[in-house]
Amino acid sequence: MTFKSCLGALGLVWGGWSVAAETAPLRLSEEAYQRNHRQYLLLCANCHGADRNGGLGGSLVPGNWRRGETAEEILKSIKIGYPEAGMPGFGALLPDAEVRELVAYLQEAPRRPMAETARKTAGAxxxxxxxxxxxxxxxxxxxxxxxxxxxxxxxxxxxxxxxxxxxxxxxxxxxxxxxxxxxxxxxxxxxxxxxxxxxxxxxxxxxxxxxxxxxxxxxxxxxxxxxxxxxxxxxxxxxxxxxxxxxxxxxxxxxxxxxxxxxxxxxxxxxxxxxxxxxxxxxxxxxxxxxxxxxxxxxxxxxxxxxxxxxxxxxxxxxxxxxxxxxxxxxxxxxxxxxxxxxxxxxxxxxxxxxxxxxxxxxxxxxxxxxxxxxxxxxxxxxxxxxxxxxxxxxxxxxxxxxxxxxxxxxxxxxxxxxxxxxxxxxxxxxxxxxxxxxxxxxxxxxxxxxxxxxxxxxxxxxxxxxxxxxxxxxxxxxxxxxxxxxx
Ligand code: HEC
Missing domain, CATH: 2.120.10.30 (TolB, C-terminal domain)
Known part of the structure; x- marks a missing residue:
């Protein structure tokens, strides 16, 4: 199933990503969410932290976006990257559909109460x-x-x-x-x-x-x-x-x-x-x-x-x-x-x-x-x-x-x-x-x-x-x- 037909199956009409995302954000199935979480840990956690709270790369939690937080903007960030700043573009590695799923994952993750966000003991x-x-x-x-x-x-x-x-x-x-x-x-x-x-x-x-x-x-x-x-x-x-x-x-x-x-x-x-x-x-x-x-x-x-x-x-x-x-x-x-x-x-x-x-x-x-x-x-x-x-x-x-x-x-x-x-x-x-x-x-x-x-x-x-x-x-x-x- 292609990404578009997948959206169709979810009852969404594909009319450009930003419109779709802003009016009806893509909900990932539990299986897709977990798959993208693993993808995130493999490709992104190194710089953005396992809990998306940042590291070498910035925090990817809501309210902290510097390059824009619409799905369109996040998609662009991931595909093209900011090589000068140390963010590699993933467009050559990941097909667009996979990048879109990662975007949906990043948008959905903060809404999930997750053990992975438990704070580690810092300092003394x-x-x-x-x-x-x-x-x-x-x-x-x-x-x-x-x-x-x-x-x-x-x-x-x-x-x-x-x-x-x-x-x-x-x-x-x-x-x-x-x-x-x-x-x-x-x-x-x-x-x-x-x-x-x-x-x-x-x-x-x-x-x-x-x-x-x-x-x-x-x-x-x-x-x-x-x-x-x-x-x-x-x-x-x-x-x-x-x-x-x-x-x-x-x-x-x-x-x-x-x-x-x-x-x-x-x-x-x-x-x-x-x-x-x-x-x-x-x-x-x-x-x-x-x-x-x-x-x-x-x-x-x-x-x-x-x-x-x-x-x-x-x-x-x-x-x-x-x-x-x-x-x-x-x-x-x-x-x-x-x-x-x-x-x-x-x-x-x-x-x-x-x-x-x-x-x-x-x-x-x-x-x-x-x-x-x-x-x-x-x-x-x-x-x-x-x-x-x-x-x-x-x-x-x-x-x-x-x-x-x-x-x-x-x-x-x-x-x-x-x-x-x-x-x-x-x-x-x-x-x-x-x-x-x-x-x-x-x-x-x-x-x-x-x-x-x-x-x-x-x-x-x-x-x-x-x-x-x-x-x-x-x-x-x-x-x-x-x-x-x-x-x-
Ligand atoms: C080698 C380190 C590194 C890796 C790996 C990495 N990033 Fe980044 N990322 C960065 C840095 C550094 C920035 C900050 C760029 C800037 O805004 O100047 C950034 C910025 C971003 C932004 C823009 C954030 C904002 O504030 O608007 C998004 C979205 C993003 N990364 C997503 C991802 C995703 C998803 C992955 C995995 C597929 C990933 N990154 C992998 C280093 C990394």
């Missing part, structure tokens, strides 16, 4: 939790933040927190959160962009420098576009002052894509600054050595170009490139034991990676990946290649690999020498243990407390997380894992 827990040989409690450090992105500490114990829409705040040692620091750079706050990481210079006590990464609006205007940029500055009396530009790209390279900015900031203690930039949602960038996107970069901490970067002397290579072929490096950390640089990145659908980043090496994207296409079209890449560094671990399905920390403090002895990797869609923290032979294994130590965007080890040795509530962008929080036995 008074109960003791145990994982990987440690017992801890989870406690709130700060609440009511809008998409907290990065955390860092000043030498006096105060904490700096960025909120993605463009705010930098200071959490006092008395637990009081400051007003936003005035005068931080304007951001291109579209999609995944905004104010991102914050890092404190290792010699901050002497020089006062604080570093910020952000999506810089295209210099000189010229339309809706941005690119990852880095500044440093100082905070004096609640104001951002003495700002210096550390990294920016020419206006011509700015892009309208709201995706894949990367941008974690890492100092190596020897005067260098490392950071990653994602592919900006354009497949060709990461393998193009002339382009700054899809790379791990290295600069002197004052922004000067090092003379000894791996491609030094090759005029066609973007000079700060340290390693290339990364998709969206959202976690970057240097371990204080071996001094090596480690990275986590988002794969396409599956194929999130944990990598040891070595100078001059290729990490494969978009020619090599273990992931699949979001819209289930055949992939264009290989799963391995001799000249491409393999990840030590990959996550399939994706966890939305985010902040990455190296744990070497005293509070959790069993975790010493291991990594803690956050996941956005996975809403979890995984411990990663790398063995001497280079193999790695992972174990989930926390789950279902919210989207984990940053993971840091505090000066007290406790583990701090920036959590995002996918239902409510303004309900982000900082929590910490404190050993159950430790005093507050």
């Amino acid at each position: 827990s008074t109960r003791d939790l145990s994982a990987a040989g440690e017992t801890f409690v989870l406690e709130d450090v700060a609440t009511g933040l809008e998409t907290p992105w990065g955390i860092a500490w000043l030498p006096d114990g105060r904490m700096l927190v960025t909120e993605r829409p463009g705010r930098l705040r200071i959490l006092g040692t008395d637990g009081r959160m400051s007003a936003p620091v005035a005068g931080t750079p304007a951001v291109f706050a579209k999609g995944q962009g905004g104010l991102m990481d914050v890092a404190v210079h290792p010699n901050h006590a002497q020089n006062g420098w604080i570093y910020l990464s952000y999506s810089q609006p295209r210099p000189g205007g010229g339309g809706e576009a941005g690119f990852t940029a880095i500044v440093r500055g100082k905070i004096v009396d609640g104001r951002w002052v003495e700002q210096q530009m550390i990294f920016e790209v020419p206006a011509a390279l700015h892009s309208g894509s709201g995706r894949h900015y990367g941008s974690r900031l890492v100092f190596d203690g020897a005067g260098f600054l490392f950071f990653g930039i994602g592919d900006r949602g354009a497949d060709g960038t990461a393998q193009n050595l002339a382009h700054p996107a899809g790379k791990i970069h290295r600069l002197h901490d004052d922004g000067r170009m090092p003379a000894d970067n791996p491609f030094a002397g090759r005029a066609e290579v973007w000079p700060s490139v340290w390693a290339y072929g990364v998709r969206n490096p959202h976690g970057l950390v240097r371990d204080g034991v071996t001094g090596r640089l480690w990275e986590t990145e988002h794969g396409p659908r599956g194929g999130d990676e944990f990598n040891w980043i070595e100078a001059g090496k290729n990490y494969g994207w978009a020619a090599v990946s273990r992931g699949k296409n979001y819209n289930y079209m055949p992939v264009k890449w290989a799963t391995s290649r001799p000249d491409v560094n393999e990840p030590l671990l990959d996550w399939t399905p994706s966890i939305g690999a985010s902040g990455l920390a190296f744990y070497n403090a005293a509070a959790f002895p069993a975790w010493r020498g291991s990594f803690l990797a956050g996941g956005l869609v996975g809403e979890r923290v995984d411990q990663i243990v790398v063995s001497a032979d280079g193999s790695a294994r992972r174990e989930t130590i926390l789950k279902d407390r919210g989207r984990v965007r940053d993971v840091r080890v505090g000066p007290d040795g406790f583990v701090y997380l920036a959590l995002n509530d996918r239902r409510d962008e303004k309900a982000g929080r900082i929590v910490r894992l404190r050993p159950a036995a430790a005093q507050k």
Whole structure:
């Protein structure tokens, strides 16, 4: 039976989808509803959440539509997508009739009282939790933040927190959160962009420098576009002052894509600054050595170009490139034991990676990946290649690999020498243990407390997380894992 005749059988007259939908929404049979629910879980839940309340993609519940909520508009959203924003079009994969059923499913789902919409417990827990040989409690450090992105500490114990829409705040040692620091750079706050990481210079006590990464609006205007940029500055009396530009790209390279900015900031203690930039949602960038996107970069901490970067002397290579072929490096950390640089990145659908980043090496994207296409079209890449560094671990399905920390403090002895990797869609923290032979294994130590965007080890040795509530962008929080036995 065709879709039209199916409508006929339901007693509807087909006179154009929007008319049909607005006057008499298509009711799916129970069987069709369940089939489309499974289809939704397979194709869409990855980004929009199993309960349709959002994740990487927005919420698909009534009242929250940005692209229009008539059946016609939803149909168009699904068929054509918004590739620039990270929504793949499904028109090539699904026949129109199946897309229409998905539309009907999305319209009907909110009317059903479903177990699947039961709210998971977010944030703090008074109960003791145990994982990987440690017992801890989870406690709130700060609440009511809008998409907290990065955390860092000043030498006096105060904490700096960025909120993605463009705010930098200071959490006092008395637990009081400051007003936003005035005068931080304007951001291109579209999609995944905004104010991102914050890092404190290792010699901050002497020089006062604080570093910020952000999506810089295209210099000189010229339309809706941005690119990852880095500044440093100082905070004096609640104001951002003495700002210096550390990294920016020419206006011509700015892009309208709201995706894949990367941008974690890492100092190596020897005067260098490392950071990653994602592919900006354009497949060709990461393998193009002339382009700054899809790379791990290295600069002197004052922004000067090092003379000894791996491609030094090759005029066609973007000079700060340290390693290339990364998709969206959202976690970057240097371990204080071996001094090596480690990275986590988002794969396409599956194929999130944990990598040891070595100078001059290729990490494969978009020619090599273990992931699949979001819209289930055949992939264009290989799963391995001799000249491409393999990840030590990959996550399939994706966890939305985010902040990455190296744990070497005293509070959790069993975790010493291991990594803690956050996941956005996975809403979890995984411990990663790398063995001497280079193999790695992972174990989930926390789950279902919210989207984990940053993971840091505090000066007290406790583990701090920036959590995002996918239902409510303004309900982000900082929590910490404190050993159950430790005093507050
Ligand atoms: C890879 C991630 C991803 C997948 C998979 C995905 N989406 Fe999306 N979707 C997005 C993003 C990101 C947006 C926001 C685009 C924008 O408005 O800028 C979006 C937007 C939408 C919109 C428009 C919402 C609005 O506010 O008007 C609809 C409808 C939608 N998606 C439906 C679906 C359906 C149905 C599926 C599965 C067949 C799906 N999406 C799969 C990422 C995804």
